[in-house]
Amino acid sequence: MTPIITAVLVLSALSGILTLLLLVAEFFFANYGECTIDVNKGDKTYKVEGGASLLTSLASQKLFLPSGCGGRGSCGTCKCRVLDGGGPLLPTETPYLNDEEQKSDVRLACQVKVRSDIKIEVPEELLSIKEFETVIESITDFTHDIKGLRFKLPEGETIKFKAGQFANLFSKPYEDVKEETSRAYSISSSPSDNKAIELVVRYVPNGMVTTYVFKHLKQGDKARLIGPFGEFFLRDTSREIVCIAGGSGLAPIRSIVLDMIDRGISNRKATFFFGAVSQRDLYYVEEFKAIEKEHPWFRFVPALSKDDSDHPYEKGIITDVVARNYGDMKDLEAYLCGSPGMIDACCKVLSSKGMPADRIYYDKFS
Numbered sequence: 001m002t003p004i005i006t007a008v009l010v011l012s013a014l015s016g017i018l019t020l021l022l023l024v025a026e027f028f029f030a031n032y033g034e035c036t037i038d039v040n041k042g043d044k045t046y047k048v049e050g051g052a053s054l055l056t057s058l059a060s061q062k063l064f065l066p067s068g069c070g071g072r073g074s075c076g077t078c079k080c081r082v083l084d085g086g087g088p089l090l091p092t093e094t095p096y097l098n099d100e101e102q103k104s105d106v107r108l109a110c111q112v113k114v115r116s117d118i119k120i121e122v123p124e125e126l127l128s129i130k131e132f133e134t135v136i137e138s139i140t141d142f143t144h145d146i147k148g149l150r151f152k153l154p155e156g157e158t159i160k161f162k163a164g165q166f167a168n169l170f171s172k173p174y175e176d177v178k179e180e181t182s183r184a185y186s187i188s189s190s191p192s193d194n195k196a197i198e199l200v201v202r203y204v205p206n207g208m209v210t211t212y213v214f215k216h217l218k219q220g221d222k223a224r225l226i227g228p229f230g231e232f233f234l235r236d237t238s239r240e241i242v243c244i245a246g247g248s249g250l251a252p253i254r255s256i257v258l259d260m261i262d263r264g265i266s267n268r269k270a271t272f273f274f275g276a277v278s279q280r281d282l283y284y285v286e287e288f289k290a291i292e293k294e295h296p297w298f299r300f301v302p303a304l305s306k307d308d309s310d311h312p313y314e315k316g317i318i319t320d321v322v323a324r325n326y327g328d329m330k331d332l333e334a335y336l337c338g339s340p341g342m343i344d345a346c347c348k349v350l351s352s353k354g355m356p357a358d359r360i361y362y363d364k365f366s
Contacts, residue, residue, distance in 0.1 A: 032051050033050055035050040035115070036048075036118075037114065037117075038119040039120055039122060040121055041119075046058070048060060052113070053110050053111070053112065053114070054082070054113070054118065056071065057114045064129040064226045065077075065079075065109050065122065065126060066230065067109075067182065069183070071110040073108060075184075076096030076097075076108065077184075079096075081106055082118065082119070083121060085118035086118060129226060130226070131225070131226050134154070134222070135220065136152075136217060136218065138150045143280060143283050144281075147200075147213060148188070149217075151198070152196050157195075158194040158195055159197060159228065161187060161227065161228035163234060164335070165186075165228040165232065166230050169182060169183060169184075169185055169199065169201075169209060170223070170225070171208060182209065183207070183210070185199040185201055185248075186200065186232075187251065188254045189258070190258035190259050190262050191259055192258075192259070192262045197225060197227075199251065201213050201214075201248065232252060234335070238267060238268060239331060240269040240270070240271075241269065242270075242322070242350070243256070243271065244275070244338075244346050245336070246275040246276065247339075249337035250274060250284060252335075252363060253337060254288075257291065266297050267297075268297060271298075272288065272299070272300050272301065274302045274303065277306050277307070282302055285300075288300040301314055303316060303318050305318070322349055326353055329353035330356070334355060334360045336360065336361070336362035336363070337365075343364050346362075
């Protein structure tokens with residue numbers, strides 16, 4: 001072994017030992033005491049025990065910031081302005097913050113530790129986010145890997161949300177998972193159905209919350225939800241709408257369509273393109289076909305990308321199906337929901353057809 005390789009290995013080992021010692025020291029000796037969180041220049045103030053993340057500390061005081069990943073730093077949604085006391089910007093935050101956000105002191109609350117008094121700013125509407133202790137009213141198997149859940153709210157409670165928004169569902173400890181955790185799921189029901197919440201959950205292999213839902217959650221169980229969150233909702237215009245979704249991305253589009261019906265919005269054409277791999281991945285087809293028959297302004301277009309059997313649906317990947325259904329799209333607006341790859345591909349197609357970027361609204365699943 002050469003001296004250079006030996007030196008590199010020694011330095012790597014020393015670095016690892018030093019990092020471990022720092023973590024141990026912080027765990028056993030760091031005592032930050034009581035810290036004050038000042039929200040929106042004194043509108044709210046909270047006394048918390050120092051040492052936890054800002055996201056967790058705020059949640060302990062029933063102030064809930066959006067978080068699609070449960071605080072793992074992988075979704076970039078728990079943003080707020082940290083005016084004082086947040087420490088330096090971390091490398092784990094920079095991928096999720098653009099230059100303007102970084103200059104404006106925007107931070108990821110899950111990455112900021114509360115080690116001293118801290119001053120933050122959050123959007124006013126987040127102060128009204130609520131926590132609900134619900135009961136599972138029903139669980140429906142939509143496909144081989146997608147379930148529909150209906151949560152009944154406590155007696156006398158209601159939820160107010162915009163069609164397209166999401167809620168965080170918490171799992172309970174199970175098997176080797178010792179702590180509860182949460183993930184974000186779009187609300188699929190109409191805002192008028194305000195005494196219950198419906199979510200669509202797609203199974204993710206080894207996903208902590210989806211594993212809990214698919215293997216442990218039962219009808220009649222209690223479940224904790226927090227919401228609503230999100231800026232994905234129908235804008236108040238008169239433009240024709242194009243909706244595109246895949247998999248569980250159907251959920252917020254369903255909520256938007258049901259809300260349009262409930263509010264009597266019949267002056268806007270709306271086409272919903274739903275992309276799936278094969279027929280076994282389709283669900284809610286009969287409901288959307290019934291809506292299409294009853295409401296002339298609505299059109300439902302399922303498309304199968306890898307099913308060569310004889311079926312009545314469009315064939316091909318969803319972007320190709322959308323492209324061949326439209327010429328000029330400069331006067332339309334779009335609502336997209338699904339995986340990042342699908343969203344990016346759809347944005348390219350819509351832009352190539354003349355749709356302005358500021359009329360393309362989307363919810364990327366993390």
